[in-house]
Amino acid sequence: MRFLTAAILFVVSALLILVGIAQRTVWHPPANHIQAIQVEEKTPLIVLKASALQKFPGNPIVQVKTTGKAFIAAGRQADVDAWVGSTNHVVVTGLSGDAPTQLLASVVNGSGKLANPAGSDLWRAEVNSVGDLSTRVKLVDKTAVLIASDGFADAPTSIAITWPIVFDPTSSNVLIIFGGVLLLAAVILNWLAWYQMRKERGPRRRTPRAPQGPKMRRRRNRSSAPVRGRRSARNLSVAVAGLVVAGSLTGCSTQPGQAGASPSSSGATSILQPPVVTEAQLSVVVKRIASVVAVADASRDSKVLASRVSGPAYDSRKAHYILQKASKKIGKLPAIATQQLSLVLPAATNLWPRTVMAITSTGVAGDLPQMLVLQQKTPRSQYMLWYNIGMLPGAKLPVVNTAAVGAIPVAADSLFLKIAPDALPTAFGDLIDKGSSSLSAPMFDVTNDEYYQQIAASQQSQATNLNNATIKMKHLLGNPNVISLSTVNSGALVAVFMNDKYVIKPKDRTQAVAVSGSEKLLLGAAGSPTGIKSFYGTMLLFYVPAIASKDKIKTLGATQVLLSVKSM
Numbered sequence: 001m002r003f004l005t006a007a008i009l010f011v012v013s014a015l016l017i018l019v020g021i022a023q024r025t026v027w028h029p030p031a032n033h034i035q036a037i038q039v040e041e042k043t044p045l046i047v048l049k050a051s052a053l054q055k056f057p058g059n060p061i062v063q064v065k066t067t068g069k070a071f072i073a074a075g076r077q078a079d080v081d082a083w084v085g086s087t088n089h090v091v092v093t094g095l096s097g098d099a100p101t102q103l104l105a106s107v108v109n110g111s112g113k114l115a116n117p118a119g120s121d122l123w124r125a126e127v128n129s130v131g132d133l134s135t136r137v138k139l140v141d142k143t144a145v146l147i148a149s150d151g152f153a154d155a156p157t158s159i160a161i162t163w164p165i166v167f168d169p170t171s172s173n174v175l176i177i178f179g180g181v182l183l184l185a186a187v188i189l190n191w192l193a194w195y196q197m198r199k200e201r202g203p204r205r206r207t208p209r210a211p212q213g214p215k216m217r218r219r220r221n222r223s224s225a226p227v228r229g230r231r232s233a234r235n236l237s238v239a240v241a242g243l244v245v246a247g248s249l250t251g252c253s254t255q256p257g258q259a260g261a262s263p264s265s266s267g268a269t270s271i272l273q274p275p276v277v278t279e280a281q282l283s284v285v286v287k288r289i290a291s292v293v294a295v296a297d298a299s300r301d302s303k304v305l306a307s308r309v310s311g312p313a314y315d316s317r318k319a320h321y322i323l324q325k326a327s328k329k330i331g332k333l334p335a336i337a338t339q340q341l342s343l344v345l346p347a348a349t350n351l352w353p354r355t356v357m358a359i360t361s362t363g364v365a366g367d368l369p370q371m372l373v374l375q376q377k378t379p380r381s382q383y384m385l386w387y388n389i390g391m392l393p394g395a396k397l398p399v400v401n402t403a404a405v406g407a408i409p410v411a412a413d414s415l416f417l418k419i420a421p422d423a424l425p426t427a428f429g430d431l432i433d434k435g436s437s438s439l440s441a442p443m444f445d446v447t448n449d450e451y452y453q454q455i456a457a458s459q460q461s462q463a464t465n466l467n468n469a470t471i472k473m474k475h476l477l478g479n480p481n482v483i484s485l486s487t488v489n490s491g492a493l494v495a496v497f498m499n500d501k502y503v504i505k506p507k508d509r510t511q512a513v514a515v516s517g518s519e520k521l522l523l524g525a526a527g528s529p530t531g532i533k534s535f536y537g538t539m540l541l542f543y544v545p546a547i548a549s550k551d552k553i554k555t556l557g558a559t560q561v562l563l564s565v566k567s568m
Contacts, residue, residue, distance in 0.1 A: 009186035016179030045089035066156035077144035086110035275406030290336035348406030410484035425498035429475020445552035505531035531568035
């Protein structure tokens, strides 16, 4: 019996080992899936749709062959289509049905303007070279690829897409190891059977057999009762061995390199649409903006600044350049911090303009973080820095969505918040002027608001100390582009520009209004007998809760600059 069991184990182990070896040799999948296409039409742009890039599982490698310039960019398919627009281009898609692994190139004629796609903020990755070029494309959120030379000349037409096949040796290893264990067990069992047989044999003498009488032969019972004995045990062992072999063979899965369904996109569920940028993409954009701002700060040239900075952030820095040119004692404004991105909140939309809020910091102890608010007006324009707001000490942000989910843009005149975002400067300014007697006081929480406390105290002190002059203060919306993104609890983070106008007039003609510091530099004189008009701009970041919430509006960040001083 032991010899039989050992033989069965030996056969099963041999089969398992052979199947394991076959998976690594005869049944081993090819190294790559390769799809090559030669585009017949000459166009400046070629778009590889997501359907072409998802023909096989995995992240493909896109290769182009050319002797001239080559450019490859990857981005969300909606972004690539929006950038290309109505420009003449070729679209490469994946076929379905009878030829699921083939690619189809079709020409799309249009009258759009040509442009160089290099350096666009829409791309999540881009490479360029002179000659052959290849890059691995990460498939996230329905990724597409744009191929060009420089956007004006014809794009390379020889294209190949390669999907590396990752072979998983786990099943092969299990079969070989399990087969080896069974083989070892067969050897041990066979040795034990041989040893026991040798032990039981020993020296024996032949003895004469005693005469025996006639034997009665019994009839064999042909009933259906189960037969027990060596033969039945042997049949049972063979059956068990067959089941083991069949289970090991049927347990072999399909090779991972075979064609199948396309990989799914990111596991994050967007509110409405995917976020407009990824964290890695935004990090590149912020560094580009910081580089331009650094050059502009060094040269004090607002024309350089205009390429990546707009709106209140541009007005504030331009005014500071004027102060620096008037006096060497005026230092530089804080540079755009790029060392750490502690918060990334992109809008979740497919429309333009697109908005992103990001909190950055230098990583140096004592340096307050900055809230950067970026906006992209059109697909072919770059993200511009609209607000650069210094965060207030101790400011606590509300709970917001992750960068992988994004936030819903909120309209400037939204009625679902405690107050419409574009009405914040008037309401907050009235609170600064009147304090607790202001009608808007119940809406705001200014208990730990350092900006409010300093500005309110400064205005009150100035009004009290003006004995021979009068002062009028007015706080208005300084720029109509109020940028707001929703929070988890249906509130909103609001970036707004407040224009602070101060008019000081002497009470009689024998008096004059004196100015000092930065106001003196911009005015170019120590004062004016007719009065002074001073304009300050304040970039503010508010948290505005939902209209039904019991929370109050809080100031999270503020940056004030002197814009201009005029004599009346």
